[in-house]
Amino acid sequence: MIGALELGILYGVMALGVYLTFRVLNFADLTVDGSFTAGGGTAAMLIINGVNPFLATLAGFVVGFGAGIITGVLHTKGGIDGLLAGILTQIGLWSINLRIMGSANLPLLRQDTVFTPLRSRGLMGSWGGVAILLVVVLVLALIVFWFLSTDLGLAIRATGDNGPMITSFGVSTDNTKILTLAISNGLVGLAGAAVAQYQGFADISMGIGLIVVGLASVIVGQAIVGQRRLLQAILAVVVGAVVYRLIIFFALQLGLNPNDMKLVSAVLVVIALLVPKFQSMGKGIANPGSRGKKEKVNA
Numbered sequence: 001m002i003g004a005l006e007l008g009i010l011y012g013v014m015a016l017g018v019y020l021t022f023r024v025l026n027f028a029d030l031t032v033d034g035s036f037t038a039g040g041g042t043a044a045m046l047i048i049n050g051v052n053p054f055l056a057t058l059a060g061f062v063v064g065f066g067a068g069i070i071t072g073v074l075h076t077k078g079g080i081d082g083l084l085a086g087i088l089t090q091i092g093l094w095s096i097n098l099r100i101m102g103s104a105n106l107p108l109l110r111q112d113t114v115f116t117p118l119r120s121r122g123l124m125g126s127w128g129g130v131a132i133l134l135v136v137v138l139v140l141a142l143i144v145f146w147f148l149s150t151d152l153g154l155a156i157r158a159t160g161d162n163g164p165m166i167t168s169f170g171v172s173t174d175n176t177k178i179l180t181l182a183i184s185n186g187l188v189g190l191a192g193a194a195v196a197q198y199q200g201f202a203d204i205s206m207g208i209g210l211i212v213v214g215l216a217s218v219i220v221g222q223a224i225v226g227q228r229r230l231l232q233a234i235l236a237v238v239v240g241a242v243v244y245r246l247i248i249f250f251a252l253q254l255g256l257n258p259n260d261m262k263l264v265s266a267v268l269v270v271i272a273l274l275v276p277k278f279q280s281m282g283k284g285i286a287n288p289g290s291r292g293k294k295e296k297v298n299a
Contacts (some may be wrong), residue, residue: 001246001249002125002126002127002129002130003125004245004246004248004249005130005242005245005246006124006125006129006130006133006198007195007198007245008241008242008243008244008245008246009130009133009134009137009238009241009242010133010137010191010194010195010198011191011195011213011217011241011244011245012137012141012217012237012238012241012242013137013140013187013188013190013191013194014032014036014187014188014191014192014210014213014214014217014241015214015217015218015221015237015238015240015241016140016141016144016187016234016237016238017032017064017183017184017185017186017187017188017191017214018032018184018188018211018214018215018217018218018237019218019233019234019237020144020180020183020184020187021180021181021184022214022215022218023160023218023222023227023233024148024156024157024160024180025156025159025160025177025180025181025184026160027082027160027177027180027181028082028083028086029068029071029082029086029181029184029185029211030083030086030087030090030211031067031068031070031071031086031089031090031093031181031185031188032184032185032188032207032210032211032214033090033207033208033209033210033211034067034089034090034091034092034093034094034097034207035063035064035067035068035093035185035188035189035192035207036064036188036189036191036192036195036206036207036210037093037094037097037192037202037203037204037205037206037207038060038063038064038067038093038096038097038100038189038192039060039061039063039064039188039189039190039191039192039193039196040060040192040193040195040196040202040203040206040207041097041100041101041106041192041196041202041204042056042059042060042063042100042189042193043056043057043059043060043192043193043196043197043202044056044101044106044108044196044197044201044202045100045101045102045106045202046059047108047111047112047113047197048106048108048111053111053112053113053114053116053197054114056193057114057190057193057194057197058190059193060189060190060192060193060194061186061187061189061190061193062186062189063100063189064185064186064187064188064189064190064192065182065183065185065186065189066182067089067093067185067189068178068181068182068183068184068185068186069178069181069182070089070092071085071086071088071089071181071185072085072177072178072179072180072181072182073178074088074089075177075181076173076174076177076178077174094204097204098204101202101204104203104204104205105201105202105203105204106196106201106202106203107200107201108196108197108200108201108202109200109201113197113198114194114197115197115198118132137238138235138238140187141234141235141238144234145230145231145234147183148230148234149230152176152179155171155176156176156179156180158171159171159173159176159177159180188210188214192206192207209262209265212262212265212266212269213241213244213265215269216240216244216265216268216269216272217237217240217241217243217244218236218237218240219240219269219272219273220240220243220244220268220272221236221237221238221239221240221241221243222236222237222240223272224236224239224240224243225239225240244265244268247264247268248261248264248265251264
């Protein structure tokens with residue numbers, strides 16, 4: 001269970017990236033499946049070649065940042081539909097990731113990683129390790145909150161809420177979209193670098209279906225914690241990532257086949273999306289006269 005908590009916290013970084021595109025920008029970005037692997041593969045290759053693990057992890061962010069720029073440029077400057085732009089970048093990254101890694105799998109079991117100091121002190125796999133990872137990710141979440149509270153961050157939020165309105169104020173929505181996609185995939189690449197070091201290997205297929213994991217983290221977390229305030233919504237996605245990993249952990253403990261985990265993830269997202277709609281329908285049935293009263297008042 002401790003391992004599931006640690007892994008869930010690390011996936012919280014990825015969930016923050018998905019939150020920026022899915023909730024803030026209202027952009028369904030499938031680039032994350034490729035940028036996650038790119039971050040993990042880049043970090044693993046650099047570590048194997050003697051680069052400092054922390055610099056290698058930062059390189060994972062940079063590679064993901066670049067992938068996001070490509071998707072953003074394809075969408076804004078190329079006029080390609082956002083969903084298709086993400087798919088094109090994701091497909092291209094598959095070959096690029098193989099080039100970076102040189103093989104389909106890179107083991108890191110005998111390499112020093114960012115987690116080596118914690119493991120040498122016996123903190124990994126304990127509540128102390130969970131606390132340290134949680135503090136680091138919460139600090140990152142607070143940085144995201146601060147950024148979205150700046151003038152640039154407000155422009156990005158306005159781009160997702162009402163693009164024509166913010167354009168009338170002289171803001172280039174093309175630039176805000178490119179920047180948001182870049183930061184989002186940078187965080188995803190950073191998460192990929194961290195997860196690869198935590199697991200002890202980077203694999204070409206480690207990012208397959210990751211968008212579903214990200215959506216599950218965002219939707220489930222905000223369903224539990226809420227999203228009325230910005231900070232609340234941001235912290236919720238980290239909670240969602242941890243809850244998601246715990247659900248997968250307990251599902252495996254109950255004897256479910258590991259091959260069914262993708263199906264479990266998809267069903268979880270569907271339930272999380274449909275429950276609020278059923279709740280609103282139930283309220284409408286419980287108060288059938290409320291709509292009529294509103295219509296009379298408007299009349």
